[in-house]
Amino acid sequence: MGTNYKISEKRFVRRITLDGRDESLKDLRFKKSGFKKCIQCGRCTGSCPTTVIHKEFNPRDMMRRFMFEDIHSDHVNEIIWKCGQCYSCRARCPRNCKAGLGVIALQHKSYEDGKAPKNIVEIGEKIRSNLYSKGETITPESYYLNLKEEFGKKTAERCSDNPTKREKLGFKSDDAREIPIPEDALDEVRYLMRLTGFKETNDGSEN
Amino acid sequence: MKPGIFICCCGDNISGKIDLEKLKRSVSEDVKFIDETPYLCSNEGMEHIIAKIKSEKPEGIVIAACSPKMHEKRFRRCAERADLNQYMMDVANIREQCAWVNKDSNPTVRAIDIVNSSINAVRNSIGLKKVQLPITKSALMVGGGISGITAALSLAKHGIRVYLVEKSASIGGNMVKIGKVFSADTLSEECAMCSLGPLISEVGENPNIEVITNAEVSGLSGHMGKYSVKIQTDPEMINGEKCTSCGICSEICNIDVLDEFNFNLTFRNAAYKPFPGALPSSYSIDSNACIKCGKCVEACPADAINLESVPKNIELNVGAIVLATGYSELNPEQIEEFGYKKIEGVITQMELARILAVNGPTSGKLISPLTGKKPKSIVMIQCVGSRDRKPGSIPQCSTICCMTALKHSNYIINHSKGTDIYICYTDMRTLGTYENYYFETQKKGEKSLRFIRGKVAQVKKVNNEKLLARVEDTLGGGVTDIEADMIVLSSALLPSDTISSVQEATGVGLTEEKFVKEKNSKMDPTQTTIPGIFVSGTAKGAMDITESINMSRSAASRVSEMLTQEFIEIEPKFPVLNQGECNQCLKCLEQCPSNAIYLDECVEVDPVACTGCGYCVAQCERQALSLPLYSDQVIQARIDGVLKMGNPSILTFLDEKIAYTAADSMGSNRLNYPKDVRIIKIPSILRLEVKHLLYGFNKGAKGIFLGDGTANASDKIMEEKLTKKVQELIDGVSAEGIDPSRIYYYQANLPHYKGLANKLKEFSSLLEKID
Amino acid sequence: MDQRTKTESHYLFKSCTAGSIYPGIELSTQYVLDALKLNWVNDPRQSSCTGSGVHLGVVPMETNMALNARNLSLAGETDSEIICICPMSYTNLKHCQKLISKDNKLENNYKKIMDEIGLIYDIKPDVYHVSDLFLKHEDEIVEKTCEFSSNIKVATHHGCHYSKFFFKDVSSGTFEHPTVLDEILVSVGFEVVGYDEQFLCCGGGLHRYMADKEYSKNTFKEKFISLAKVKPDFIVTQCPGCTFNIDYLQENVLEELKMENSIPVLNIAELLALLLGAQPETIGLDMHAVDLEPLLKKLGLRRGNK
Known part of the structure; x- marks a missing residue:
C-alpha cells in the first residue's frame, strides 16, 4: 500500500505514488494494533494520559500514520517514546484496536535501528543483559538509584537499608528471585533469546 | 326552533362547580326541555338521550358536558339513532373550558354563556349528510x-x-x-x-x-x-x-x-x-x-x-x-475540477458498476479507461454533487454513496489483487447494520484500502499516464497528492428526468x-x-x-x-359552491393550502383533499362558497350566544385541532385564565373574516383573541397564510376605527398549553390598560 | 521444586519488580496461598515474562513469545493454572498465548522450539492474577481474618495491565471500574471509597519511571490529587509496579502540592497476609517508602479470627 512518501522540500505536499511500495513493518504487533479497523474517532486520544503531558503524541494520529505507513520520520521516532503503554486507548476503543501495541512495534524498530533515545538504550541494555544473565528484566540493582535525588530525603532514609532487609527475608541482594533460576533453565532461556535475535556479544552476556 | 338540552353532571365534576339550577333557569326560555343526568357518556346515559329525543322530538339538541374532543362522535351517533340529523347537535364544553378552570370564582356565569352559544348555533344549523364517493379499483x-x-x-x-x-x-x-x-x-x-x-x-x-x-x-x-x-x-x-x-x-x-x-x-x-x-x-x-x-x-x-x-x-x-x-446519477461534468469527460480515467460509480458487472462492457474485468489495464490505484471521491450548495449540486446527503464505494471496494479487494483504493470522504455514513459492512470492508482492505477524510479539491492528469487527486488529509496528513490510474466519482442521486x-x-x-x-x-x-x-x-x-x-x-x-373500501365517506366539513354565483376568479383555487380546489369546466371542490379550513370561503368575494358547519350565520349566532348576557368578554377563536385542544388541556391541568375568556371553536383562523370580528366588537366584545396552531403541524405555506390573514383582519378592523391592539394573535402549540394561558392573561391585562 | 499435586494447582508466576523492590509481596502471596491451604507450585525455572522490556520496545516480540511459550509450557507440565503476582505478566502471558494459539504457523514454530529445549509444548494453562484467586476464596479469607478496627477507608487501584488489555476478563466490575479488590476489601470489613481518576494510569512502574520521568510524575500527580480528595486511610494495589510508583513518588508530589499527609500503600497480598496473621516484619512492610507504622496502629490487628 502507498508507503512511498515523497515530500518535496519546498512544497508541503505529500505524494502517495503508484509505484515503489515500501515493505510494511514486519513486527506482528504493528498489524495487531488493528489500524485497519480504526475510524479515527479519537476516543483513544481522549483517554490517553500521555497526550495531556506530551501534546505531540496522539494515539489517534499514530493510528492514521500506521494506515499510511507514515512512520519513518524523525518526528515519529521521537514521539513514540512518549507512550506510557497503559492501554487506555485499547480499553475504550469502539473497534477494539490497540494503538499502544503498534507503538511498541515502532519503538522496537527504532531501538533495533539504533535510533532510540539514549536513556532507553541504557535501560534497554540493562534489561536485556539481566534477561540474559538471570532470566529477569528488573533486578534489585536496577532499583538502587540515588534514592535521595530521585525520591526525596525521607524515602532515602527509609529505604537505603532495603538491600540488607531483603537479605533478612531470604532474598539475595542482586537477584529478584528467592531461588535464582537454575543454570540449565537459564541455558534454555539464553537459547531462546539467541534464537529470536539476541546476539551474545552486544546484547546479552556482554562478554 | 327550540333545542333540547342535556346537562351532564359528570359525577360532580360539573355539578360540583356550576350551579345547574341557575344555569337551567337562565336558559329555560329558549329551549324545548332541559334534562340533567349523572353521566351522559355511560351506556345508560346515551340510551337516555335516545329515548328522550324519540319522545320529545326536538329539532336540535345541545349537550352540555365535557369537551367535544371526548364524546362528540358518540353523541352524534345517539342523535342518528334517534332519527335526529347528527349535525343538529352541539356540545357545550362546560367541563374542561369552564368547571375545571382554576380560580374561577363564579363558573356558572361562563357556563351560561357557553350553553347560550351552543343553543344559538343549533338554532342556526342545517341538517347535513356525509358524502360518499365512488372508487375506481x-x-x-x-x-x-x-x-x-x-x-x-x-x-x-x-x-x-x-x-x-x-x-x-x-x-x-x-x-x-x-x-x-x-x-x-x-x-x-x-x-x-x-x-x-x-x-x-x-x-x-x-x-x-x-x-x-x-x-x-x-x-x-x-x-x-x-x-x-x-x-x-x-x-x-x-x-x-x-x-x-x-x-x-x-x-x-x-x-x-x-x-x-x-x-x-x-x-x-x-x-x-x-x-x-x-x-x-x-x-x-x-x-x-x-x-x-x-x-x-x-x-x-x-x-x-x-x-x-x-x-x-x-x-x-x-x-x-x-x-x-x-x-438518475448526477452528471458531474459541470463540476469541472474533477475533469469528468475531459480526463480519461475519471468515471462515476455507476460506470464502475457497469465495468464490474459480468454483463458489462468489459465482461466484469476491472480495466482503467486511462491505461487499458488493471488499475494500480483507484481514488474514490465521495459527495460529488451531494452536500454541496454550489449550483448544480444538491445540499442533502445522497445516503447510498458511502455504501456504494464500500461495495465496489470490497468487490475489488476480493477480485483484483494489486489494486489499491483510496476513499476520500467527508463523513462515512453507514447507518444501522451497514456499519458491519464498513467494518468488514476495512478489515479485508488492510493492505489495499485506505480512507482519507477530506474532499478532493482537484483532479489532474500528469504526463498523460497517471492521474493526481489533491486532497487535504484533514486528520493530520496535510495536503496530499494521490497518484491514481482511475478516479471514481460518487455522484449525487438526482430525480430522474421523467x-x-x-x-x-x-x-x-x-x-x-x-x-x-x-x-x-x-x-x-x-x-x-x-x-x-x-x-x-x-x-x-x-x-x-x-x-x-x-x-x-x-x-x-x-x-x-x-x-378496497366500497366508497370514500367524507364528513360534510368541506365548502359548498353555489355555481350560479361563481365567476371563476379562481382566487380560491390559487390560495387553497391543500390544493383541494380544481377547475373542471367549472370550479370544483375535492372533498377528499379539503381539510375544511375555510380559507376559500373567507376569500370568496361573491360569497359563492360556504362552509355549512361554520357558516356566517353559525359564527354570528355563537357570538350572539356568548355575549347575550352582556358580560364583559374576550372572544377567543381557537382552531379545532390544536388551539382548542390546548384550551382543554388548560382545564384538565386546572390552570387559571381570565374569567372573561369565551371560547368559540372554528376550523382555522383562516375561516374568519373582518365582518365576523366587527360583529363581535359591535355586540360588545372588549377584545378578540385568535389562537391557531395549525402552522405548527404543517408546512411553511400554512404559516404564511395565517400571518397574512391575521394582518388582513387587523387592518380591516382598524379601518373601522377599532383599536387594533384589541386583537391578539397567538400561534398555539399543543404541548405548551401553559403558553396559551399566559397569552390569554397577557391579553387581558393589555385590554385593562386600554380601558 | 515444591509441587503438591492435588485436584487444583496454581503455578505462582513471580514478578521481577516485586522480587526486586518488594520481596514481601511475593512472601505475602505465598503466605496467603498457604493460609488458604491452596496447592501451588513455586518453580524456579520460570523466566521473566519480559514485560518491562517489551513495553519499553527493547525486547523483540519473538523473544517475548518464545520465553512465554516456555513459561506457559512449564505451567502446563505441572498441570496448573497460572496465577501472576504482576498484572504485566498476566497481560503478557495471555497476549502471547492468544497470538500463538490463533496462528498455526506460530504454533508450529513454537512447538518446534519447545521441542528443541526438551519441553512439551502446552500453552493452554489458564492465566489469572492472584487477586482473581483471592476473590474466588473470598469466603475463606473472611473466615480466617483477624479482628481489626472498623471505619477504615480504602481506595483501590487495579492497574492498567490488569483491566485494559484483556478488558473482558476482569473478574469483577468492568474495565472502566474493576471491583476485584473492592469486593475483597468490603467482605473483610473495610469501607471502599471511590475517586474520580479511578481509570487513570498511576504513572507506570519502575521501568516506566526510568524511561520517562515526566510521564510518571505528572500522571501520578493527577492520580494522587484525586485520591487525596477522598481521604482514604490507605491505598490497595495489586500490581508491584503501581505499588512502587504510588509509594515512592509520594514524597516529591506531597512537597510539590504542599500537602502534609502521605497515604500508605499496600499490595493486596501484603494486606491479606497481615489480616491472615503474618507479622509485618516477615513480609517486609518496613521496606515501603511511605511509613506503614501509623496505619498498622490504626488497623489495630488482633491475632485470632474475627
Whole structure:
C-alpha cells in the first residue's frame, strides 16, 4: 500500500505514488494494533494520559500514520517514546484496536535501528543483559538509584537499608528471585533469546 | 326552533362547580326541555338521550358536558339513532373550558354563556349528510424500477388492477444495471439481476398487472378515487405480440446508439433489446435513432416491424397513483475540477458498476479507461454533487454513496489483487447494520484500502499516464497528492428526468431539487401534496434498495386501504359552491393550502383533499362558497350566544385541532385564565373574516383573541397564510376605527398549553390598560 | 521444586519488580496461598515474562513469545493454572498465548522450539492474577481474618495491565471500574471509597519511571490529587509496579502540592497476609517508602479470627 512518501522540500505536499511500495513493518504487533479497523474517532486520544503531558503524541494520529505507513520520520521516532503503554486507548476503543501495541512495534524498530533515545538504550541494555544473565528484566540493582535525588530525603532514609532487609527475608541482594533460576533453565532461556535475535556479544552476556 | 338540552353532571365534576339550577333557569326560555343526568357518556346515559329525543322530538339538541374532543362522535351517533340529523347537535364544553378552570370564582356565569352559544348555533344549523364517493379499483404505477415493481406486485396481490407505465423499453430500472447490490446481513455483494429477475418475471405473469413500456404520463384529471390519466407511448415499431425475440433485426441494424444500459460506455443498435431478461421480452426500435432504412423490416421473419407506426395515446381510469419515477446519477461534468469527460480515467460509480458487472462492457474485468489495464490505484471521491450548495449540486446527503464505494471496494479487494483504493470522504455514513459492512470492508482492505477524510479539491492528469487527486488529509496528513490510474466519482442521486413531465401532467408538488414532495414527511410519508397520489422509492429522495422496497410496500398499503373500501365517506366539513354565483376568479383555487380546489369546466371542490379550513370561503368575494358547519350565520349566532348576557368578554377563536385542544388541556391541568375568556371553536383562523370580528366588537366584545396552531403541524405555506390573514383582519378592523391592539394573535402549540394561558392573561391585562 | 499435586494447582508466576523492590509481596502471596491451604507450585525455572522490556520496545516480540511459550509450557507440565503476582505478566502471558494459539504457523514454530529445549509444548494453562484467586476464596479469607478496627477507608487501584488489555476478563466490575479488590476489601470489613481518576494510569512502574520521568510524575500527580480528595486511610494495589510508583513518588508530589499527609500503600497480598496473621516484619512492610507504622496502629490487628 502507498508507503512511498515523497515530500518535496519546498512544497508541503505529500505524494502517495503508484509505484515503489515500501515493505510494511514486519513486527506482528504493528498489524495487531488493528489500524485497519480504526475510524479515527479519537476516543483513544481522549483517554490517553500521555497526550495531556506530551501534546505531540496522539494515539489517534499514530493510528492514521500506521494506515499510511507514515512512520519513518524523525518526528515519529521521537514521539513514540512518549507512550506510557497503559492501554487506555485499547480499553475504550469502539473497534477494539490497540494503538499502544503498534507503538511498541515502532519503538522496537527504532531501538533495533539504533535510533532510540539514549536513556532507553541504557535501560534497554540493562534489561536485556539481566534477561540474559538471570532470566529477569528488573533486578534489585536496577532499583538502587540515588534514592535521595530521585525520591526525596525521607524515602532515602527509609529505604537505603532495603538491600540488607531483603537479605533478612531470604532474598539475595542482586537477584529478584528467592531461588535464582537454575543454570540449565537459564541455558534454555539464553537459547531462546539467541534464537529470536539476541546476539551474545552486544546484547546479552556482554562478554 | 327550540333545542333540547342535556346537562351532564359528570359525577360532580360539573355539578360540583356550576350551579345547574341557575344555569337551567337562565336558559329555560329558549329551549324545548332541559334534562340533567349523572353521566351522559355511560351506556345508560346515551340510551337516555335516545329515548328522550324519540319522545320529545326536538329539532336540535345541545349537550352540555365535557369537551367535544371526548364524546362528540358518540353523541352524534345517539342523535342518528334517534332519527335526529347528527349535525343538529352541539356540545357545550362546560367541563374542561369552564368547571375545571382554576380560580374561577363564579363558573356558572361562563357556563351560561357557553350553553347560550351552543343553543344559538343549533338554532342556526342545517341538517347535513356525509358524502360518499365512488372508487375506481385500479391503480397507476409510474416507473418500473424496483420500487414500481414492488408496489405493483403488492397491489396486484391485493386484487387491484395495476397499470405499470415505464418510459424505457423494459422494466427493471437502475437496479438491473448496477450488477451487484450490497447486503449488510451477509456482508457480501449479491447479484442484482438474480434478486430482481424473478420479480420481473412475476410482473409479466401476474394477470392483474399491465405493463406499458416506452410510455409517459401526459395528462391527469379527476380526483382521488376517480382519476383519468392520459398516457403517451413512443411509436411501437415492433409489434410485441408478433415479435419472437429472435434478434435478427438487431443484428442487421447498423445504427449505433449510446447504450444507456451500460451508462453510455458502449453502443447498441437502434433495433435492440435492453438486456437479456428484459420485460417485455420483445425487441424495440429506438424511434429517435432509427433512419428507417427498412433493412430490419425485410429481415424480420415474423413480419412484426412497421416503421411507420405513430405515437399512441391511451386513457386509463384509476383510483390512485403511485409515483416511482426513480433517480438518475448526477452528471458531474459541470463540476469541472474533477475533469469528468475531459480526463480519461475519471468515471462515476455507476460506470464502475457497469465495468464490474459480468454483463458489462468489459465482461466484469476491472480495466482503467486511462491505461487499458488493471488499475494500480483507484481514488474514490465521495459527495460529488451531494452536500454541496454550489449550483448544480444538491445540499442533502445522497445516503447510498458511502455504501456504494464500500461495495465496489470490497468487490475489488476480493477480485483484483494489486489494486489499491483510496476513499476520500467527508463523513462515512453507514447507518444501522451497514456499519458491519464498513467494518468488514476495512478489515479485508488492510493492505489495499485506505480512507482519507477530506474532499478532493482537484483532479489532474500528469504526463498523460497517471492521474493526481489533491486532497487535504484533514486528520493530520496535510495536503496530499494521490497518484491514481482511475478516479471514481460518487455522484449525487438526482430525480430522474421523467419527473418534470409527470409534474406537469399531475401538478404534484416537488422539492427544490425536484424530488417528489411529501405533504408531511414525518407523520404521513408517501402521501404527496395531492390526495390519492403517492410517492415511493428514490423519486422521493436518495435511498437504498431496502428502504425503497419498504416505502413501496407502504405506498401500496396506502393505495390498498383506499381502493378496497366500497366508497370514500367524507364528513360534510368541506365548502359548498353555489355555481350560479361563481365567476371563476379562481382566487380560491390559487390560495387553497391543500390544493383541494380544481377547475373542471367549472370550479370544483375535492372533498377528499379539503381539510375544511375555510380559507376559500373567507376569500370568496361573491360569497359563492360556504362552509355549512361554520357558516356566517353559525359564527354570528355563537357570538350572539356568548355575549347575550352582556358580560364583559374576550372572544377567543381557537382552531379545532390544536388551539382548542390546548384550551382543554388548560382545564384538565386546572390552570387559571381570565374569567372573561369565551371560547368559540372554528376550523382555522383562516375561516374568519373582518365582518365576523366587527360583529363581535359591535355586540360588545372588549377584545378578540385568535389562537391557531395549525402552522405548527404543517408546512411553511400554512404559516404564511395565517400571518397574512391575521394582518388582513387587523387592518380591516382598524379601518373601522377599532383599536387594533384589541386583537391578539397567538400561534398555539399543543404541548405548551401553559403558553396559551399566559397569552390569554397577557391579553387581558393589555385590554385593562386600554380601558 | 515444591509441587503438591492435588485436584487444583496454581503455578505462582513471580514478578521481577516485586522480587526486586518488594520481596514481601511475593512472601505475602505465598503466605496467603498457604493460609488458604491452596496447592501451588513455586518453580524456579520460570523466566521473566519480559514485560518491562517489551513495553519499553527493547525486547523483540519473538523473544517475548518464545520465553512465554516456555513459561506457559512449564505451567502446563505441572498441570496448573497460572496465577501472576504482576498484572504485566498476566497481560503478557495471555497476549502471547492468544497470538500463538490463533496462528498455526506460530504454533508450529513454537512447538518446534519447545521441542528443541526438551519441553512439551502446552500453552493452554489458564492465566489469572492472584487477586482473581483471592476473590474466588473470598469466603475463606473472611473466615480466617483477624479482628481489626472498623471505619477504615480504602481506595483501590487495579492497574492498567490488569483491566485494559484483556478488558473482558476482569473478574469483577468492568474495565472502566474493576471491583476485584473492592469486593475483597468490603467482605473483610473495610469501607471502599471511590475517586474520580479511578481509570487513570498511576504513572507506570519502575521501568516506566526510568524511561520517562515526566510521564510518571505528572500522571501520578493527577492520580494522587484525586485520591487525596477522598481521604482514604490507605491505598490497595495489586500490581508491584503501581505499588512502587504510588509509594515512592509520594514524597516529591506531597512537597510539590504542599500537602502534609502521605497515604500508605499496600499490595493486596501484603494486606491479606497481615489480616491472615503474618507479622509485618516477615513480609517486609518496613521496606515501603511511605511509613506503614501509623496505619498498622490504626488497623489495630488482633491475632485470632474475627
